[in-house]
Amino acid sequence: MNVSKMDPGKPVAVVGAGLVGAGWAIAFARAGLRVRLYDANPRTAEQALPWAANQLAALHDHGLIDEAPATIAARLTLADSLAQAIDGAAYVQESVLERVDVKRQLMVDLEEVADRSVIIGSSSSGIKASDFANDLAISPRVLIAHPVNPPYLVPVVELVPSTQTSQETIAFTDALMRGIGQSVVHVRKEIEGFVLNRLQAALLREAWALQRDGIASCEDIDKTVRDGLGWRWSFMGPFETIDLNAPGGVADYANRLGPLYYSIARSRTEDGPWDDALIARVEEDRRRHLRADELAARRDWRDEQLMLFAASRTKSGAR
Template identity: 45%
Template sequence: MSKIALVGLGLVGRAWAISFARAGHDVALWDDKPDAADEALRFADEVLPDLAANQLLRDSPAAVRARMRRAATLEEALDGASHVQESTPEEVGVKRHVFARLDALAPTGAVLASSTSAILPSRFTESLPGRARCLVVHPINPPYLIPAVEIVPAPWTDAAVVERTTSFIRSAGHAPIVMKKEIDGFVMNRLQGALIEEAFRLVAEGYASVEDVDIGIRDGLALRWSFIGPFETIDLNAPGGVRDYAKRYQQAYEGIFAASQWRADWSGPVMDTIEAERRRRLPADRLAARQAWRDRRLMALTAHKARAAKEIGD
């Protein structure tokens, strides 16, 4: 197994540490905040036993934890690394500064990947001498529970780097989404954004409550979407497959599309309605506990999907 350098240890960086160490890699942890590595390791100590209890580790928690090591300096973290995963704040200026340092200090054969969820790789890698080895590798957090990872090349990213990164991410237990070129929002946030926009519109116009919209996804569409995607869903929802579905329902969706060409202002009056409904159902002081509940439910769902894949098939 290879050495992975993690640069930036916030919510995403510390989650990557668990994912890569679980896959058998040695993981070097570095952040410019002195306490960040210790916090990341404490987080791993809390999470790893739960993962083991759900049979989501190949090795013991102690063995996985032993692969995570603090690095005293950025140079130490990068020394001998084959893959560098940057997870610093979502600011273009920060990314440009960090990637300039990574390109100067990392081994020439190392891939330089960013976890950014919103910044195009071309915006912070264009001027780098080693820009051909730079790309985005964006997870849905936490990556140790949600397999999908977006691989987004800049216009100048070497195709061999994309292929190598795809193989690496897949070998680490992830499901890579390999984009052909960059676009704002990548794949996952564009899909999620379309859904959230419609959710806001339905509430803003008084068609449904916040909870009713959540039910529609949680107890409706998401049950299928948890194991098949939208194209497979419609392929299976008409006797003749996807083309048959389009013939049957395109006209209905054309009407829906025409009525959805406006944005609800997320900071406007509709937010008062949404926030009030959410805080009635979940007081602000229970958010952290509910987040922990969500992650435990994700562990259970991930474990179930793994068992079902073995027993029923993918």
């Protein structure tokens, strides 16, 4: 879909105006779409537009948008109700609390006010759409559209249909996401955590275990990813990485190191959940390097680095 070909009378609605929802609003508005934001919490809604304006100014400073920030910000409006937000919308991006009951209630509410054509994407990080969106009239038009936060800087989006999502819904959302510049991943079967968070979970599981077992500190584990694995992973994925890391390619790599990775995996089969004592220990370890009152500033620094990285990738043509 070329977003310029979307009916100009049909905006996009974002329901849930926290960091993820407001981030989605920037991604849509940057592509030229009008966006209505709604949040049941008035304070969250009020903070969304000023925050978006600040982010747009930063994007402009880094050369990541050509239009004036104010021009893009003018495409963002707050809605007073759910019905007002989705009235006539072509697409709804749901970004509410990550709880089945909350998402299910929203689907029920959407069914009462949505027209018969609107497509609904959920920003769910790991809850399957079938768990909250099935057996409703709108069910064929609902799927997961899971971003990485912030979606206007990190482009990947996972599209995960429910058992009742129509092929037309998948095709529409694929075209929309490509049209606004996202990198679309199709998850072919529903699974908890989808692809991104299952990969992240595997790394986090090992990271917490290494800290728990006294093998390395949080900072040294972070260094290993930040100054090692992350350099390659910033422009290629795990399969391409290993394909290039053995003379004969991926099969050669698997034959050489497959037994090692199998042995490593078997060594962690008895790991349980992160308990209170471990969480407290990791919290103490992290706070040695970043005080709690510095977290917000460090998040701003992170977004600044992502903008610099995005600008670099744009110039280099990396994919």
